[in-house]
Amino acid sequence: MNINCITHEPEDAYHARSRSGEMVSSHLLSLFCRSPWKYYCTIQGLVEQEDKPEYVVGRAAHKLILEGEQAFDEAYTVADGPINPNTDRPYGKTSQKYLDWLATQSGEVIGTEDFNTINTMKKACWTHAGIVELLEKKDGIAEGVVRAKLEGVDCQIRMDWFHPEIGIVDLKTCRDIEFFEKDCRDFGYAYQLAFYQSVLEAACGVKFPVHFVVVDKTDYHIAGRWDVPDCVLKECDGVNRAALNRLKKCQDTKAWPTGYENTKIFALHKEY
Numbered sequence: 001m002n003i004n005c006i007t008h009e010p011e012d013a014y015h016a017r018s019r020s021g022e023m024v025s026s027h028l029l030s031l032f033c034r035s036p037w038k039y040y041c042t043i044q045g046l047v048e049q050e051d052k053p054e055y056v057v058g059r060a061a062h063k064l065i066l067e068g069e070q071a072f073d074e075a076y077t078v079a080d081g082p083i084n085p086n087t088d089r090p091y092g093k094t095s096q097k098y099l100d101w102l103a104t105q106s107g108e109v110i111g112t113e114d115f116n117t118i119n120t121m122k123k124a125c126w127t128h129a130g131i132v133e134l135l136e137k138k139d140g141i142a143e144g145v146v147r148a149k150l151e152g153v154d155c156q157i158r159m160d161w162f163h164p165e166i167g168i169v170d171l172k173t174c175r176d177i178e179f180f181e182k183d184c185r186d187f188g189y190a191y192q193l194a195f196y197q198s199v200l201e202a203a204c205g206v207k208f209p210v211h212f213v214v215v216d217k218t219d220y221h222i223a224g225r226w227d228v229p230d231c232v233l234k235e236c237d238g239v240n241r242a243a244l245n246r247l248k249k250c251q252d253t254k255a256w257p258t259g260y261e262n263t264k265i266f267a268l269h270k271e272y
Contacts, residue, residue, distance in 0.1 A: 003164060005203040006144040011059075014145055014158050019043060023147065023156040024247065026192040033188075033243050040256035060110050061118040061173050065125050065215075066135065066142045066161050077105045078115045121173065121215045124223040131213050131225050137163050148202035150195075151244040157199045167208035168196050177216040177224055184212075184226075193228055194236035 018025040021043030024032075032039035041047045064072040080090040081098045091098040102109060110118075125131050140163040147156045161169035170193055174180050184190060193210040201207045210233065212226040250256050 003141075003204060005146050005148070005200075006141055006159075006162065007146075008143065009145055011143070011158070014156070017156065019045070019049065023154050024244070025156055025158075026195040029155075029195060029240060029243055029247070030188050030191065032247055033239075035259045036246070036250050036256045037258040039247075040250075056108065056110070057114050057118065058173050060108070060114070061121055061215075062160060062171055064118055065122045066171060071142075075107050077107050077109050078112060079105070079109060080111050081109075117217070117221075120221045121217075121223070124215050124221045125213060128223045128225065131223060134166050134169050134211055134213060134225065135161060137166065139163070140166070146200050146203045148199050150198055150202055151241050151248070153244045153248060155195070155199050155202075155244075157196045159196060159200075161213075162200075162208075164208075166211075168193065168200065168210045169213055170196070170210070171213045171215075174214055174216050176218050177214055177222045180212075180214050180216075180224070180226075190228060190232055191236045191240055194233045195240050197233055198237050198240065 015025075017023045018028045019042060028039060028042065031042060038047075042049075060072070060076055063075055081093070082091055082101045083089065084091045084097070091101075125135070140161055141159070142161055144159045144162050145156065146159070147154065149155065159168050160171045163169075170189070172180070172183075172189065174183055189212070193212070197207060197210050210228050212228070213223070214226065215221060215223040
């Protein structure tokens with residue numbers, strides 16, 4: 001088994017190779033499945049990629065939970081910014097005072113309230129026996145990048161956590177853990193993990209198991225673990241590979257349908 005195929009690079013550099021169309025990631029493949037035209041607009045740079053506040057908190061949670069306090073401290077500054085003497089509260093994040101202060105900070109800034117939340121989420125994960133079993137090995141690899149061809153298409157993955165004895169671990173922060181399985185179906189998370197598994201197998205020749213570590217954003221901050229069975233991954237892999245072949249066809253014909261060219265029939269109840 002050759003795990004030298006796993007490399008590291010800055011997150012921005014990794015995403016840039018997907019958004020340019022050079023490589024296909026699980027996120028961009030999911031977008032293509034929803035609408036080839038949306039995929040095309042993205043790789044052509046016709047749509048601005050928004051970095052929402054929840055994305056910032058999600059990245060910080062991944063760093064703290066999977067890589068620990070030292071790695072978090074190297075990447076983030078925890079602070080609320082300068083205090084407005086008229087209100088005894090921090091200046092608004094769009095104010096010039098705050099922006100001037102922000103420009104002097106090293107690393108990404110996380111507010112104290114958000115930090116307290118993700119620190120509580122970390123504790124929930126690291127007191128869950130099933131999750132500790134996945135993450136406790138000291139030589140695990142966080143944010144490992146792998147590239148390989150699937151169906152003749154250049155693909156890439158960035159795994160949240162990997163260890164040869166454990167497999168691939170994907171950390172999800174969700175609104176409420178009671179609805180995680182619905183979120184998983186709505187957002188195609190199982191297809192994402194099947195893509196990870198197949199790209200890693202194509203690169204190193206081994207099919208590793210895959211797992212979800214989940215922690216929610218409710219006041220309870222409940223954490224849980226899901227293992228994904230082979231039968232589910234096989235089905236998802238088939239869908240992924242069919243999509244990659246459709247993607248090749250779109251590239252060859254330079255035709256990128258929206259997915260809404262044909263008349264649709266309205267249904268009152270949507271089946272999930």
